[in-house]
Amino acid sequence: MVKKLIILSMMLWGTALLSVSSAKEYMIVGARPDKLYVIDIKARKVEKTFTIPDSTAPQNIVISPDGKIAYVGTNHLRSIVGIDLESGDVVFRADLDYKDDERTWNYGFDISPDGSEIYSYDIPTKIYLDRFESREPRLSVFKTNGGLEAKPVREFPLPRRIHLLMVAKSGALYAMGWDFYKVDVQTGKYEVAYPLRNWTQKNLSQPDALAFWPSWDNNGIFSTPIFYARTDMAEDNMERFRTGLLTLDLKTEKFDLIDFQSAPEVLFSSVIHPDRKTAYAVYNTLLKIDLEKPHTAKRIDLNHTYYQTDISADGTEVYVGGTTCDVAIYDSTDLKHIGEVKLPNCPDMGATVIRMIHK
């Protein structure tokens, strides 16, 4: 059954891959305080450097479906800035503190499949003269043609502690937090699509995953390392602490949990190979995970910490980036170091995400 699903997924994604096969592949990353880079990844070269006006630390990046605009979350989670990837012009800006009496942080945003709307998870605090009042979080919907002082056109309440939004091919919005929610962006209605805090996995403790990393550009599948304990194993048995990959196929909208090892290391992010047979996960180590067994097939030590891993559309190259100023490139079969891209003047990438585009 699993194999059938994988083959089906490959077939479905094969069409997507074919459509980009003639296009050139680029990586988009940010760096503090205000830089956005377009990297010709196969040429190992920074092709364009843009400056984001009034910016402190780019983090989340969302690319318009036509690959022309990068929407960058910056200003310590308080602004979303749309940058034209050809000209560098600012074509969109939503400063979330637009209400005089509010301070608002964004913990994730994504874009509709037609590119017309941005969905932003916002956490507001009302600021009184002499006190703060923490308010309930909300989904803010912006029109991408909203200009440089964009304001939400719709707002809906959402649960607290959501940290990542992703839009499925169908246009359904998924939000990962205490649970994985599916949100109707028209009505604001949400339901638990996959329980995490109260999951029903037999003999497994409440899981822990704090995912910020969108590594679904070249495979159509969200994945994140997730940690939990086997409650049916002895307390002193270190094997009871487990690492899995939680995945959500953004086409079929099916979730999966793949337990692949105990918990010998910290892992921040993962990416699934387009063939769906292999995955990669990163922090201080880079793992190649055999999803069919499933187990860790290979592990290498990295020369420093990297927050996000991603993969080329053809599945031959694995990328790791974030934390300092380089993107390291590994052969996806044997994890041999095959290249790197250093950002000019070595800026701090911090918690920037990696996006892959084709044009």
Place this chain on the structure above:
Amino acid sequence: MKFIAPILSILLLTAGLSACSEAPKKSNVSEAEKVAGRTLVSDNCSGCHMEAEDGTFSRISFIRKTPEGWDMNIARMMIFHGLEIEPQDRRALVKYLADTQGLAPSETAAHRDILERKHNVIEQGVDPDLAAMCARCHTYARVALQRRDKAEWQNLVHMHLGQWASIEYQMLARERDWRADALGPVAEKLGKLYPLKTTQWTDWQKAEWKDMSGSWYMVGHVPGIGDMGGSMTVKAAGEGKYQTAFNMIFTDDITGAEGINLTGMGKSIVHTGYEWRGTATLNDVKYRQIWAASPDGNRMTGRFFKKDHPEDGMTITAWRNIPENNGIMSIVPAALKAGKATEIVISGLNLSGDISIPGAEVTVKQASDSRIVISALALAGATGPAKITVGNDSAPLAIYLQVDYLKVTPEYGISRVGGGGGPIPKVAAQFEAVGYTFGPDGKQGTDDDVNLGRLPVIWQVDNYSPAAAAMQDAKYAGHITENGTFIPAVAGPNPERKYGTNNAGDLKVIASYHNGTRTLTAEAHLIATVQRWNNPPIM
């Protein structure tokens, strides 16, 4: 008849009052000081903190804090809310608020280690839920050194949620409904544990806050260096301020040899009637004092530490030189090896009378009313707990034949990488090896074991665990001196190390004491960790 009873009561009450006939106590904070303080609050704070008809200012009037707590409050208003205030006004505002809305001595007693900026403190006895909620980012003392009612604790939770974007997402927060818990049961619990109004504070406001001027004698211990005895002369300078002069003599607590002499001048201020805060320059090095006076104002305890290295300092006991304060304050060393002539320094106040150690011959080499130096020789066989007597006072002293075992203190130390071109200096960790005898029961680790004081040992560090060994922590994290000072390595990524990681390490510190043919060893745990980037007065 209904009216007669109250009238009678009033008459009786009046009679009672006149029988006591005590003059009304002078208020600890004068009317002029209150007016000046209120003016400062009004001038600097009322733009946001509205003054109500009853004279209270919103938020401010419903909180009590230590001087450091109030100062951090003002700092936050400056950093986050654009308050501009002259340094002298800031100091005056802290004094006014700490004097009128402070904490009583009994309310700060349990958390003085943190207030005194002691290194290596692991807070004990903290409610695990409050520890997870509050003390995962800062000390629990920072919470427990404030007084508010539930609604004000809730305001503090809202401030945290509005100021720190990741507060609900961090480890120990994200697995719970942090906001609901913090605003609900936690605020409720804090309001009960640390309410605004307490009898301790009411009583302390009524008590007479003493003038601290006079002559004081201090004793203290500097780990790895020895013991100090010395004088502090305090002159009143008005408005709770004082000028100070210091003269300290150090004694090596291993050899008994006289060490350096530290002298200098300083300035101090007393907040809340007992919170003594001083600055001093001693032998050209800047120091800070964070001390607390006893309720009667005649004794003080606290820390004296280097301004730029708060970890480097000593815990002090100081007595005011008055006839009631007489006796022994310290003995260095407090152990005497049988058959070996040993020099002992006795420090105290108004010391007089005969000096003796039962079971030992004593020769007085030097004597004043605050410092006596003797040579003592314990007779062979006179081992066990003993005492040293000076006139009518005595203090415990151990006579021993051999050291039975060692302990390294602190058992759990912390150092921090620093330097390397960065703005944060290294923070060293100082260890000491203390000898013990088994005591009469012949067993290690029982109550009758006798502390023999610091011993000369050979120091080394090693990897604490297999994981530390794999990362070669002992090679990279730093080195330990002959004197037990662990000097951490430089800050920043180290390309030589696996993962290019910094020079942090998980180490054991090993002391070896060679005594004839025997070698005793003991270990402590050292976390050689990263810099603290945020060093507020209350961590």
